[in-house]
Amino acid sequence: MKEKKTDMIIGRNPVAEALKSGREMERILIQKGAGGSVGKILSLAKERGVILQYEEKEFLDRKAGGGRHQGVIAFVSAHEYAGVEDMLALAEKRGEPPFLIVLDELEDPHNLGAVMRTAECAGAHGVIISRRRAGGLTETVARTSAGAVEYLPCARVTNIPRTLEDLKKKGIWVYACDMDGETYWKQDLTGPVALVIGSEGRGISRLAREKCDFAVSIPMVGKITSLNASNAAAILMYEVRKQRDGK
Template sequence: MTSNDKDFVFGRHSGLDFLRTQNADRINKVFLQHGIQENFANQVYALAKKKSLVVQTVPKNKLDRLVQGQNHQGLVLAISSFEYADLNALLDQFEKNDKDAFLLMLDSIEDPHNLGSILRSADATGVNAIIIPKRHATGLTSVVAKTSTGAIDYVPVARVNNLVQTTKLLKKRGYWIFGTDMKGTDYRRWNANGKTVLVIGNEGKGISHLLKEQMDQTLTLPMVGHVQSLNASVATGILLYQMMNSKNPLK
């Protein structure tokens, strides 16, 4: 069964079927009732492992709240109401069209409002696609869609298992990788021409250490005020407009 707002799939038959299908890429979280029968739990864990999904065991009352008291039979999948794009297919399409694509990679953005706002800025500045990780990050939820005010329908979002491996793939395909760091180059000197990826870090921790090692160059936003940080979506918007300016200079 699915909930009325289509953000959940629940019940043993429906949940296992969804885990087996191509649509499993839309799953944000797998919730399994604590103490559920071992045979059933093993089926869930085996299917989740194939899809690189983390299973979270929770009390029955949490599952009751998620589906508003409907019969979940110990399994609830939190899913995206929106389809994700296939990254390799996107890259092939860009190369076929001889396009110097600009990609935005988000390293574990957890606030759906931030992701929605970033989608709006990405659409406004001509970002060709956004890449997000499957774990420890918000997916395409109804909150994201609402905050994006329609941009979610125009900017493809690809979800990948490992951002470090993805950056290595992108480098092999000719992309330059830029990230944010307090000790980076002033963003106003950034030339974003060519096949480019901008990496934005987590709201609190920034870009993870292993991913930062993959950067070709880091950028910083100079600040003269007392608060030495910006909201992730605000910082992203500033950098995206610098990208647009460097790709489309005023004549």
């Protein structure tokens, strides 16, 4: 069952209980200088690897829209996450080689939503995102994806490099989108594929890049030397689609 279409929990007790229940969270806003039971919330959040963001009271007041936040506001996932195995099962069900998109610390929710929209249209079997230093399935992502979150599995993993290793053990070739790679249309992308797209500013992390089998690049002939992450992902996804349809 999908979670409710809400992305905010307000107040110390509700947030603490949500943490104890294991509900997926994107981040927690903490009022600067808040004490008392906030300490327990901080401890639970750190245990689960939830991002903490410290702000002034006025900022939380605006976010809460008049609600009694008590110095704590949590942003929760608007939709359930899937597992990587769910994506592989979907590929098997369709009788297709796995086609996965791996986003390494992509933070912008509009980029994530755009990637999911294109991935669903291009026939990918799922999108894998990082739990830390990355955006999750918020309502902004749901809106930007134009409904793709309802149909495309999205997995949230703790360790992207380890996940890439696991995919390789399952026979999936891992391709990094990297400016130093081979021109993308020269690569054979008809087999089991995982495309790795880096963050908006840093690109693919060193550890993740080391786990990739190949690197593919998109030619840049203008004055700008890089594309928006979602645009780059779209070009590569449709190259996979083109090659598979051609085969």
